[in-house]
Amino acid sequence: MTDIEQIAAASRRLEGVSVRTPLFGNAALDDAAGGSVLIKPECLQVTGSFKIRGAYNLMSQLGRREAKNGVVAWSSGNHAQGVAAAGSLLGIPTSIVMPEDAPRAKLDNTRRLGGEVITYDRYTGDREAIAHELAARRGAALVPSFDHPQIIAGQGTVGLEIATDAVAMQRVPDQVLIPCGGGGLSSGSAVALKSRLPDVEVFVVEPADFDDTARSFAAGERVRVDGSARSICDALQTAMPGKLTFPIIQALVSGVLTVSDTEVRAAMRFAFRHLKLVVEPGGAVALAAILSGKLDTAGKTTVVVLSGGNVDVELFDEIQTEPN
């Protein structure tokens, strides 16, 4: 199981590579929550999401022999950009299997960062099979998007930074809310947070139509949901939590919350109007949970992770001009 030492080591590897994103408050959000809220904006991260942390942490530890034929990954878009950016920094060729209907910005940026993009149909194709076949054919290493100790450790640096900065600001949180797809960010961050701040409660947040972690958490074992559901949260469409991530979530997390697409859209409007941050749908689920009253924030100090900001301008505009 990933521990705090691995996360601290990842943090050292990421120095000068990832942005040490800030932690700050917002008066309008405090008002809405009836308490104190600190924002951890990973939309400001290199590639617009936290994913560079795990990808670079894993890929920087590949031996020369492992890396010489490049790496292969599959991703809806944020991990793709993280892998491409890490490959570009490390001189490792990268190929990423992505859904053909991924946000255009994610497809374009992955290519711009030097990644080879191979598209497939999200609703009929099997991206894992395509990636495995490609990796085997090329003798390339696979870079999983969440279920790997070094990916979990890399994403866990988000939690480590939150703990360090909150203590430095003398604003130790009562609870931390983290968006959850496969669980890499939430499991790694939970390890760091509970290690540094044992009394903090960690909650993870999913789209209601991809509530695999909520169902698994309730069942006490990994449960698969219908992967063909549609959600605006393209980054969080995972059908089952990871083999490695789920036991960590089970052990350390206080609860799993879910939010509807409508609640996510309202959160993206709040982020534009009051936070002045561009947040993508999947990146806004934890904020949506606060704004729609999914947990008690009154009188508490709550940290909310905004995990990414890679949203196409057309969808963004559509959401922003909707009535609230």
Added chain:
Amino acid sequence: MTDIEQIAAASRRLEGVSVRTPLFGNAALDDAAGGSVLIKPECLQVTGSFKIRGAYNLMSQLGRREAKNGVVAWSSGNHAQGVAAAGSLLGIPTSIVMPEDAPRAKLDNTRRLGGEVITYDRYTGDREAIAHELAARRGAALVPSFDHPQIIAGQGTVGLEIATDAVAMQRVPDQVLIPCGGGGLSSGSAVALKSRLPDVEVFVVEPADFDDTARSFAAGERVRVDGSARSICDALQTAMPGKLTFPIIQALVSGVLTVSDTEVRAAMRFAFRHLKLVVEPGGAVALAAILSGKLDTAGKTTVVVLSGGNVDVELFDEIQTEPN
């Protein structure tokens, strides 16, 4: 003349009131600049712009007698929100004279923050006369938007934070670019920056149609420009630099740059796509100067101040969906 001690005192007064906005880099911006760029995002500040700093610094020093009849200000919208927010924190009633065509978000937020809004016609009315008459009638104090030592000192905390944080990050800048309307932010920040980092060069940036500071700088004396020009930069439509701000700019600033509305619009798109920040037109002029090559950034470390993010969603969407 405002000095570093006044700015340091303002910084202490603002503790727990203003957000100590972060200073961070962005890979796409580094690529565009061919150098290292650090962003100081005052769009993340309370009320969405730096203006709370000066307003609170001045208003918190008013005696009980001075404050008892409230304060009056005039503003295109950001100072209005700063004054209203400071008044709400300090228990001082606030009335602000604003153009009737100010961005709706600025009008709404000023009211939401507890300010009384009095509108006038930007192109025919005289806001200063309206404000002075109102203040005289009520026995209220005036809170100028830039030309006051305590306003300059408050806005100067932006420069102080940049200097402190850049040194802590071991990334001392070669140059700092600051948006300039009346010159409160730029003069105050220049004092702090040149005091802490004597070798740094400070540049201020204006809309090309409101280039009063550029013309004054060239002429060696304050010059008035046609105040009826139209610019997308509603926050920077000042016809003449201040009596107090201009001599500071003249003494400490290395140059005055101007940008077109087209360059500003492109900068706002860059901020959405790569920085994931919502920046208003006037807040984007310094970024526009970098992206349009108005000064040499190659191989240098440049700090860019994004001074505000209060833009109406309709204009934002119009700009974002334009071809680049």
